[in-house]
Amino acid sequence: MDFSRLELSEQDQAFLGELRAFLGAQVTDEVIRRDRETGENFDEGVHLALGAAGYLAADWTAEADGGFTAVQRRIWELEIGRAHTPWFHWGTTALVATFVARFASEELREEVLPGVLSGEIRLCLGYTEPEGGSDVATCKTKAVRDDDGSAWTVNGAKMFTSNAHNSRYVFLLTNTDPGGPKHRNLTLFLVPLATAGIEIQGIRTVDGDRTNIVYYSDVRVDDRCRIGEVNGGWTVMRAALQAEHGVAEVDSAGLQRLATMTEQALLTAEALDAVAAVAAAPDAGGRRRIEDASVAYRLGRSAARLEAALSTPGMFGRVAIAATMREIAPDMMDVLGAAAALPVETEGAAADGAAEYVFRLAGPTGIYGGTLEVFRNMIAQQVLGLPRPVYSPPR
Template identity: 70%
Template structure:
C-alpha cells in the first residue's frame, strides 16, 4: 500500500479552496442542525446549489467528458465529508443514474439525466421488502403487464426506501414471473413517485435517521420506465448492488475512496480528537484512546468489502468506549443541557448501529468475503443433526 503524499498543482489547490469556501457558504450551522433534527441526510438547497455550480455533473462524468480528475474527485469526497454536508442521497442517485446509463432506453436517459445532474431529480432504491431481509431476490412485489403491452400494474411494498419523500423516482425491483426461479423472475422499473397508488410512510431508525415504507397499490407504469429486459432484472440489479457493496473495479491511481462509508469515519475521527482533548489524563484513558485510534486507522486503511465491515464494526466498538470515558454527559442527545459535545457522541453511538445494516448486514458481507474471497463454502444454517439415542 502506497502512503505517499499527493502534491497538488496550483490549479488543484485553487479548486480545493474554491470548493471549501463554497461549501462553507451553503452548509451552514442551520443546515447541519436541521439535518440532525430531521435525520434525512439531505438538504434540497445544498443539493440544488451544488448542481447549479456543476459539481454534480463533474462527479458523475468521467474526466474524458468533463468530469473530475482522480485528484479532484478525491478532494471533492474529502471536502464534502469535512464540511458535514447532508449528502448520502446523491451517491444513491448517482448509482441509479449510472445503471440507467447502461440499461435504460435512450429516450428515458435523455429525458432524466440532465435533470439528475442539475439536482432537480433525485432517485431512491426500492429493494428490501418487509419479509425479505437482505435477500432482495426474494421479491414479492408484483408487476403485471397490461394486455396492450404499453404499461404495467405494480402491487407490493418496500422497506427502507430512504429519501423517497425527497425523490422523484424509485428504482424498483419487481417480480414479473412468480413461477420462474427467483433470479430469473425479476424486472426493474424506474417508478415516478407521484403516480396514483404510491404511498410513502416515514420510519425512524434507532439513530434518528428517517427512512420510509413505500406501498404500491395498482400503480400503473408505462413500459418506457422499464430498465433492462423483462425477467432480466437480476443482471441490471447486480451492477447497482456491486456499487452499493463497494465491490466495483478499482482504478490504478490509488486515489479512489477505499471503501463505502469512509465519510462516517471522518465523523468518528473528529469525535475522537474532541474526546482526547477533554478526557482525563491517566494510563487507562490513554490506553483506551490509543487503542481506538489504532482500530480506526486500520479500518480507514481497509479496502472494499473488508473496509465496509471494518468501518461498521469499529464504529460499534469505539463509540460506547468513548461514551464510557466521558461519562454520563456523553449519553445526552443534541440540544440537551449538559450534553457532551452538544450530543455528538450520543449521535455517533446511535449512528454506529445502522452502519452495519446499510446495503446488507455485516453477516452478509462476512459471508461474501468467506465465499468469494476466501473460497469457503456456503453457510449452513440448518439445525445440527440429532445424535442417535
C-alpha cells in the first residue's frame, strides 16, 4: 500500500480551490443545523446547486467520457466529507442511475438520466421488507402482470427506503412468480413515487436519521418501467448489491475510496480529535486527563484502530470501520465523562457532543447496506472458502 503524498498539478490545485469555495458557500451552518434536526442527510438546495455546477454529472460519468479524473474524484470525495455536506443519498441515486443506464429501455433512460445529473431527480432503493431482514431475495412484495402484458399491479411494503420522501422514483424489487424458485422469481421496476397507492411514512433511527416505510396498495406500474428481464431481477440485483457492499475492483492508481462507510469513519476521526483536545487541555486545577495512563492508552488505541480501519479496503474495510466505531465510541464517551452524554449544541456538552453522536451513529453503521454478520459470512465464504454456516440445532 502506497502512503506517499500526491503532488497536485496546477489544474488540480485550481479544482480544489474552486470546490472548497463552492462548498463553503453552499454548505452553510444553517444547512448543517437543519440537516442535524431533520436527520435526512439531504438538502435540496445544495443538491440542485451541485447539479447546476456540473459536479453531479462529473462524478457519475467515467473519466474517459468527460467525468472527473482519478485525482479530481479523490479530491471531490474528501472535500464533500470534510464540508459535512448532507450527501449520503447521492450515492444511492448514482448507483440506481447506473443500472437504469445498463438495463432500462431507451425511453426510460431519456426520461430519468438528464434529471439525475441536474439534481432534479433523485432515486431510492426499495429492497428490504418489514419481515425480510438482510435477505432481500425473500421478497414478498408481489407484482402481477395484466393479461395484455402492458402493466403490473404491485402490493406490499418496503422498509428502510431512505430518502423516499425526497425522491422521484424507487428502484423496487418485486416477486413476479410466488411459486417459482428463489432468486428466479424477482423483477425490478423503477416506480414513480407519485403513483396512486403509494404511502410513505417516516421513521427515526437511534442516531437521529430519518428513513421510511413505504406501502404499495394496488399500485399500477407500466411495463416500460421494468428494469431488466421478467424474473431476471436477481441478475441486476447481484451487481447492485456488490456495488452497495463495496465489492469493486481496486483502482491501480491507488486514489479510490477504499471502502463504503468511510464518510462515517471521517466523522469518527473528527470526534476523536475533539476528545483528544479536551483530554489534553488543563482543567481548573491545572490537571490534564491525558496524564492519566489509562486515558492516554485508550485514546492511543482508538487512534490506531481507526487508522487501521481507514486503510482497510473493500468489504473488509466495511466491517473494520463499523466494528471500530462500535468499539472506540464507548471509550471516547468514558474519557469525557458524564457530560459526553449531552448532544451537539447543548450547553455543557463535552467536545460539543461529538462523541455522543458517534456513539449513536456506530450502531446503524453496522446495519446500513447489510449487517456486519452478513459481511463476515461473505468474507468467510467468498474469500476464505469456508462453507455456508449451519444455524440448525445439532442432532
